Amino acid sequence: MCAIAGLLFKNGKRRNFNMTTGAALTEILDATLHRGPDSAGWAIYREPLEAGTLRIRFLVSDGDKRAGEIEKIHQILAAQKAEIIREESLGCTYGVFVRYTGDILTLTHAAEKQVKMISVGASLDIIKDVGQPLDLSPRYGIRDFNGAHGIAHIRLATESGVHPDTAHPFWACGFADIATVHNGQLTNYWIMRRRLERRGMAFQTENDTELIAVYLAYRMSQGATLEDALKTSLEDLDGTFSYLVATKDAIGYAKDKLAAKPMVKYEDEDMIAISSEEVGLNRLFPGRALPTTEPAPLTYGLWSRS
Numbered sequence: 001m002c003a004i005a006g007l008l009f010k011n012g013k014r015r016n017f018n019m020t021t022g023a024a025l026t027e028i029l030d031a032t033l034h035r036g037p038d039s040a041g042w043a044i045y046r047e048p049l050e051a052g053t054l055r056i057r058f059l060v061s062d063g064d065k066r067a068g069e070i071e072k073i074h075q076i077l078a079a080q081k082a083e084i085i086r087e088e089s090l091g092c093t094y095g096v097f098v099r100y101t102g103d104i105l106t107l108t109h110a111a112e113k114q115v116k117m118i119s120v121g122a123s124l125d126i127i128k129d130v131g132q133p134l135d136l137s138p139r140y141g142i143r144d145f146n147g148a149h150g151i152a153h154i155r156l157a158t159e160s161g162v163h164p165d166t167a168h169p170f171w172a173c174g175f176a177d178i179a180t181v182h183n184g185q186l187t188n189y190w191i192m193r194r195r196l197e198r199r200g201m202a203f204q205t206e207n208d209t210e211l212i213a214v215y216l217a218y219r220m221s222q223g224a225t226l227e228d229a230l231k232t233s234l235e236d237l238d239g240t241f242s243y244l245v246a247t248k249d250a251i252g253y254a255k256d257k258l259a260a261k262p263m264v265k266y267e268d269e270d271m272i273a274i275s276s277e278e279v280g281l282n283r284l285f286p287g288r289a290l291p292t293t294e295p296a297p298l299t300y301g302l303w304s305r306s
Helices: 021-031 065-079 104-111 133-140 189-198 208-221 226-236 278-282
Strands: 003-009 039-045 053-059 083-090 093-099 116-121 124-130 149-155 179-186 239-247 250-255 264-267 271-275 299-304
Touching: 003 021, 003 179, 003 239, 003 250, 021 039, 021 133, 021 149, 021 271, 021 278, 039 133, 039 179, 053 065, 053 124, 065 083, 065 093, 065 104, 093 124, 104 116, 124 133, 149 179, 149 239, 149 250, 179 208, 189 208, 208 226, 208 239, 226 239, 226 250, 226 299, 250 271, 264 278, 271 278
Parallel strands: none
Antiparallel strands: 003 149, 003 271, 039 124, 039 149, 053 093, 053 116, 083 093, 116 124, 179 239, 239 250, 250 299, 264 271
16 A cells, blocks of 8 residues: 655746645545555755755664664764754654765765764755655644645555654665655565666665665766656556655656556646545545646656756
8 A cells, every 4th residue: 555645836827826845745635545544754955055055864763772863863973074054853764964975875874883873965955754645744843834745655564563764755875865765565675676786886774765766866967857767667667656846946757557556636837746645636626626747657747846
Protein backbone atom coordinates (compact mmCIF):
# COMPACT_ATOMS: atom_id res chain seq x y z
CA MET A 1 0.00 0.00 0.00
CA CYS A 2 1.36 3.45 1.05
CA ALA A 3 0.18 6.74 -0.42
CA ILE A 4 1.93 9.63 -2.12
CA ALA A 5 0.95 13.28 -2.47
CA GLY A 6 2.30 16.23 -4.42
CA LEU A 7 1.38 19.86 -4.92
CA LEU A 8 2.90 22.61 -7.07
CA PHE A 9 1.59 26.13 -7.63
CA LYS A 10 2.47 27.58 -11.00
CA ASN A 11 3.82 31.14 -10.83
CA GLY A 12 3.08 31.13 -7.10
CA LYS A 13 -0.61 31.85 -7.75
CA ARG A 14 -3.33 30.52 -5.46
CA ARG A 15 -6.56 31.91 -6.86
CA ASN A 16 -9.65 30.44 -5.19
CA PHE A 17 -7.56 28.14 -2.98
CA ASN A 18 -7.54 28.91 0.73
CA MET A 19 -5.28 26.19 2.15
CA THR A 20 -1.57 26.53 2.81
CA THR A 21 0.66 24.13 0.91
CA GLY A 22 1.41 22.19 4.09
CA ALA A 23 -2.27 21.96 5.01
CA ALA A 24 -3.21 20.74 1.53
CA LEU A 25 -0.56 18.00 1.54
CA THR A 26 -1.67 16.93 5.01
CA GLU A 27 -5.32 16.75 3.93
CA ILE A 28 -4.42 14.55 0.95
CA LEU A 29 -2.53 12.20 3.25
CA ASP A 30 -5.31 12.07 5.82
CA ALA A 31 -7.90 11.26 3.13
CA THR A 32 -5.82 8.24 2.06
CA LEU A 33 -4.81 7.16 5.57
CA HIS A 34 -6.17 3.64 5.00
CA ARG A 35 -3.20 3.11 2.67
CA GLY A 36 -0.50 3.78 5.28
CA PRO A 37 -1.15 4.54 8.96
CA ASP A 38 2.34 3.80 10.32
CA SER A 39 4.38 6.93 9.55
CA ALA A 40 4.18 10.16 7.61
CA GLY A 41 6.55 12.64 6.04
CA TRP A 42 6.78 15.82 3.98
CA ALA A 43 9.46 17.23 1.67
CA ILE A 44 8.77 20.94 1.66
CA TYR A 45 10.60 23.58 -0.31
CA ARG A 46 11.06 26.87 1.49
CA GLU A 47 12.46 30.10 0.06
CA PRO A 48 16.26 29.80 -0.30
CA LEU A 49 18.50 31.65 2.11
CA GLU A 50 21.46 33.70 0.93
CA ALA A 51 24.02 32.13 -1.42
CA GLY A 52 26.35 29.66 0.24
CA THR A 53 23.81 28.73 2.91
CA LEU A 54 22.27 25.27 3.37
CA ARG A 55 19.44 23.79 5.41
CA ILE A 56 20.40 20.43 6.95
CA ARG A 57 18.11 18.27 9.04
CA PHE A 58 19.08 15.27 11.17
CA LEU A 59 17.19 12.60 13.08
CA VAL A 60 18.06 12.57 16.78
CA SER A 61 17.02 10.47 19.76
CA ASP A 62 14.68 11.47 22.54
CA GLY A 63 15.87 11.54 26.11
CA ASP A 64 19.43 11.43 27.45
CA LYS A 65 21.13 10.62 24.13
CA ARG A 66 19.82 13.71 22.35
CA ALA A 67 22.33 16.24 23.70
CA GLY A 68 25.27 13.99 22.87
CA GLU A 69 24.05 13.42 19.32
CA ILE A 70 23.60 17.16 18.76
CA GLU A 71 27.12 17.77 20.08
CA LYS A 72 28.43 15.15 17.64
CA ILE A 73 26.64 16.97 14.80
CA HIS A 74 28.34 20.22 15.89
CA GLN A 75 31.74 18.52 15.80
CA ILE A 76 31.18 17.03 12.34
CA LEU A 77 30.00 20.33 10.89
CA ALA A 78 32.90 22.22 12.43
CA ALA A 79 35.39 19.71 11.03
CA GLN A 80 33.90 20.25 7.57
CA LYS A 81 34.01 24.05 8.01
CA ALA A 82 30.23 24.35 7.97
CA GLU A 83 29.37 27.32 10.17
CA ILE A 84 26.06 27.06 12.05
CA ILE A 85 24.10 30.31 11.87
CA ARG A 86 20.78 29.03 13.22
CA GLU A 87 19.54 25.82 14.85
CA GLU A 88 16.20 24.24 15.68
CA SER A 89 15.28 21.18 17.74
CA LEU A 90 11.89 19.94 16.59
CA GLY A 91 10.29 16.61 17.47
CA CYS A 92 12.66 13.78 16.60
CA THR A 93 14.71 16.11 14.36
CA TYR A 94 17.45 18.68 14.70
CA GLY A 95 17.78 21.27 11.94
CA VAL A 96 20.55 23.75 11.21
CA PHE A 97 21.25 26.55 8.78
CA VAL A 98 24.93 26.57 7.85
CA ARG A 99 27.29 28.59 5.72
CA TYR A 100 29.04 25.99 3.59
CA THR A 101 30.71 26.22 0.21
CA GLY A 102 32.28 22.77 0.09
CA ASP A 103 31.19 19.56 -1.63
CA ILE A 104 27.92 18.15 -0.27
CA LEU A 105 28.91 14.55 -1.00
CA THR A 106 32.09 15.05 1.06
CA LEU A 107 30.01 16.42 3.93
CA THR A 108 27.64 13.47 3.63
CA HIS A 109 30.46 10.91 3.74
CA ALA A 110 31.86 12.60 6.86
CA ALA A 111 28.52 12.39 8.63
CA GLU A 112 26.88 9.17 7.42
CA LYS A 113 28.51 6.67 9.82
CA GLN A 114 28.02 8.86 12.90
CA VAL A 115 24.69 10.69 12.59
CA LYS A 116 21.44 10.41 10.62
CA MET A 117 21.18 13.19 8.04
CA ILE A 118 17.76 13.25 6.36
CA SER A 119 17.84 16.31 4.10
CA VAL A 120 20.17 18.91 2.65
CA GLY A 121 19.40 21.80 0.38
CA ALA A 122 19.13 25.51 -0.18
CA SER A 123 15.33 25.02 -0.10
CA LEU A 124 14.57 21.40 0.85
CA ASP A 125 13.45 20.52 4.38
CA ILE A 126 12.27 16.96 5.11
CA ILE A 127 10.08 16.29 8.13
CA LYS A 128 9.13 12.68 8.93
CA ASP A 129 8.18 10.67 11.97
CA VAL A 130 6.21 7.69 13.22
CA GLY A 131 2.51 8.51 13.47
CA GLN A 132 -0.36 9.85 11.43
CA PRO A 133 -0.36 13.11 9.47
CA LEU A 134 -3.02 14.97 11.46
CA ASP A 135 -1.14 14.22 14.69
CA LEU A 136 2.32 15.05 13.34
CA SER A 137 1.38 18.18 11.41
CA PRO A 138 0.87 20.48 14.44
CA ARG A 139 3.93 19.05 16.19
CA TYR A 140 6.14 20.07 13.27
CA GLY A 141 4.30 23.17 12.10
CA ILE A 142 3.48 21.67 8.70
CA ARG A 143 0.30 23.70 8.20
CA ASP A 144 2.30 26.92 8.51
CA PHE A 145 4.31 26.01 5.42
CA ASN A 146 3.05 27.92 2.39
CA GLY A 147 5.77 27.50 -0.20
CA ALA A 148 5.23 26.91 -3.90
CA HIS A 149 5.52 23.12 -3.85
CA GLY A 150 6.15 19.94 -1.89
CA ILE A 151 5.61 16.17 -1.80
CA ALA A 152 4.44 13.91 1.01
CA HIS A 153 3.92 10.25 1.95
CA ILE A 154 2.25 7.90 4.40
CA ARG A 155 3.69 4.43 4.90
CA LEU A 156 2.38 0.96 5.57
CA ALA A 157 5.43 -0.92 6.85
CA THR A 158 5.90 -4.24 5.05
CA GLU A 159 9.64 -5.00 4.82
CA SER A 160 11.22 -3.00 7.64
CA GLY A 161 10.30 -1.66 11.06
CA VAL A 162 8.34 1.44 11.90
CA HIS A 163 10.94 4.10 12.70
CA PRO A 164 11.46 7.74 11.69
CA ASP A 165 14.42 6.78 9.48
CA THR A 166 12.35 4.25 7.50
CA ALA A 167 9.62 6.82 6.82
CA HIS A 168 9.51 8.69 3.50
CA PRO A 169 10.49 11.06 1.87
CA PHE A 170 14.13 10.31 1.11
CA TRP A 171 16.68 12.76 -0.20
CA ALA A 172 19.34 12.06 -2.80
CA CYS A 173 22.28 11.42 -0.48
CA GLY A 174 25.09 13.82 -1.34
CA PHE A 175 23.00 16.16 -3.50
CA ALA A 176 21.02 19.26 -2.60
CA ASP A 177 17.28 19.74 -2.97
CA ILE A 178 16.30 16.35 -4.47
CA ALA A 179 13.67 14.21 -2.69
CA THR A 180 11.42 11.29 -3.60
CA VAL A 181 8.30 9.49 -2.35
CA HIS A 182 7.28 6.13 -3.73
CA ASN A 183 4.53 3.55 -3.69
CA GLY A 184 5.65 0.09 -4.80
CA GLN A 185 8.75 -2.08 -4.80
CA LEU A 186 11.95 -2.13 -6.87
CA THR A 187 13.03 -5.68 -7.62
CA ASN A 188 16.53 -4.78 -8.88
CA TYR A 189 17.40 -2.63 -5.86
CA TRP A 190 20.72 -4.29 -4.99
CA ILE A 191 21.93 -4.49 -8.58
CA MET A 192 21.27 -0.79 -9.11
CA ARG A 193 22.66 0.18 -5.71
CA ARG A 194 25.97 -1.62 -6.25
CA ARG A 195 26.23 -0.09 -9.72
CA LEU A 196 25.74 3.41 -8.32
CA GLU A 197 28.10 2.81 -5.39
CA ARG A 198 30.86 1.81 -7.81
CA ARG A 199 30.36 5.24 -9.39
CA GLY A 200 30.87 7.01 -6.07
CA MET A 201 27.26 7.40 -4.90
CA ALA A 202 26.36 7.09 -1.22
CA PHE A 203 23.37 5.49 0.52
CA GLN A 204 22.20 5.93 4.10
CA THR A 205 19.44 3.29 4.23
CA GLU A 206 18.35 0.11 2.46
CA ASN A 207 15.04 1.61 1.35
CA ASP A 208 14.33 1.37 -2.38
CA THR A 209 12.84 4.86 -2.44
CA GLU A 210 16.25 6.27 -1.57
CA LEU A 211 17.61 4.43 -4.62
CA ILE A 212 15.22 6.37 -6.87
CA ALA A 213 16.47 9.69 -5.49
CA VAL A 214 20.13 8.72 -5.80
CA TYR A 215 19.61 7.33 -9.32
CA LEU A 216 17.97 10.55 -10.52
CA ALA A 217 20.64 12.70 -8.87
CA TYR A 218 23.41 10.64 -10.45
CA ARG A 219 21.89 10.92 -13.91
CA MET A 220 21.59 14.69 -13.54
CA SER A 221 25.18 14.92 -12.24
CA GLN A 222 26.22 13.32 -15.54
CA GLY A 223 24.48 16.03 -17.56
CA ALA A 224 20.96 14.63 -17.98
CA THR A 225 17.97 16.87 -17.40
CA LEU A 226 15.42 15.77 -14.80
CA GLU A 227 13.07 14.90 -17.65
CA ASP A 228 15.76 12.71 -19.24
CA ALA A 229 16.39 11.00 -15.90
CA LEU A 230 12.69 10.27 -15.42
CA LYS A 231 12.57 8.73 -18.89
CA THR A 232 15.56 6.42 -18.38
CA SER A 233 14.30 5.37 -14.94
CA LEU A 234 11.46 3.56 -16.70
CA GLU A 235 14.08 1.44 -18.47
CA ASP A 236 16.55 0.98 -15.62
CA LEU A 237 14.29 0.40 -12.60
CA ASP A 238 12.44 -2.92 -12.37
CA GLY A 239 9.35 -3.56 -10.29
CA THR A 240 5.99 -1.99 -9.62
CA PHE A 241 6.14 1.69 -8.80
CA SER A 242 4.54 5.09 -8.93
CA TYR A 243 6.90 7.74 -7.63
CA LEU A 244 7.21 11.49 -7.28
CA VAL A 245 10.44 13.46 -7.29
CA ALA A 246 10.83 17.09 -6.26
CA THR A 247 13.64 19.57 -6.84
CA LYS A 248 13.92 23.21 -5.83
CA ASP A 249 11.64 24.29 -8.69
CA ALA A 250 9.83 21.23 -10.07
CA ILE A 251 7.84 18.05 -9.38
CA GLY A 252 8.02 14.99 -11.63
CA TYR A 253 6.51 11.53 -11.70
CA ALA A 254 7.12 8.14 -13.27
CA LYS A 255 4.89 5.07 -13.46
CA ASP A 256 5.98 1.55 -14.41
CA LYS A 257 4.62 -0.52 -17.28
CA LEU A 258 2.26 -2.59 -15.11
CA ALA A 259 0.62 0.49 -13.55
CA ALA A 260 -0.36 -1.55 -10.49
CA LYS A 261 0.27 1.37 -8.11
CA PRO A 262 -2.34 4.10 -8.50
CA MET A 263 -1.73 7.79 -9.08
CA VAL A 264 -4.36 10.43 -9.84
CA LYS A 265 -3.72 14.04 -10.80
CA TYR A 266 -5.63 17.27 -11.08
CA GLU A 267 -4.26 20.19 -13.08
CA ASP A 268 -5.48 23.66 -13.92
CA GLU A 269 -3.78 26.89 -14.94
CA ASP A 270 -2.69 27.58 -11.36
CA MET A 271 -1.65 24.24 -9.88
CA ILE A 272 -0.94 20.53 -10.17
CA ALA A 273 -2.08 18.23 -7.37
CA ILE A 274 -1.31 14.50 -7.15
CA SER A 275 -2.65 11.75 -4.89
CA SER A 276 -2.69 7.98 -4.80
CA GLU A 277 -6.49 8.11 -4.84
CA GLU A 278 -9.08 10.61 -6.02
CA VAL A 279 -10.45 10.97 -2.49
CA GLY A 280 -7.24 12.84 -1.62
CA LEU A 281 -7.81 15.42 -4.34
CA ASN A 282 -11.49 15.77 -3.40
CA ARG A 283 -10.38 16.88 0.07
CA LEU A 284 -8.86 20.00 -1.53
CA PHE A 285 -12.06 21.02 -3.32
CA PRO A 286 -15.06 19.82 -1.28
CA GLY A 287 -18.25 19.47 -3.29
CA ARG A 288 -16.60 19.94 -6.68
CA ALA A 289 -16.53 17.36 -9.49
CA LEU A 290 -12.87 17.42 -10.51
CA PRO A 291 -11.61 16.60 -14.03
CA THR A 292 -8.93 14.21 -12.78
CA THR A 293 -6.81 11.86 -14.86
CA GLU A 294 -4.62 8.85 -14.11
CA PRO A 295 -1.25 8.69 -15.88
CA ALA A 296 -0.93 5.82 -18.32
CA PRO A 297 1.46 2.90 -17.78
CA LEU A 298 5.14 3.50 -18.62
CA THR A 299 4.85 7.27 -18.58
CA TYR A 300 6.59 10.16 -16.86
CA GLY A 301 5.86 13.86 -16.49
CA LEU A 302 7.33 17.08 -15.13
CA TRP A 303 5.87 20.37 -13.91
CA SER A 304 8.01 23.39 -13.10
CA ARG A 305 7.57 26.71 -11.38
CA SER A 306 7.76 29.49 -13.91
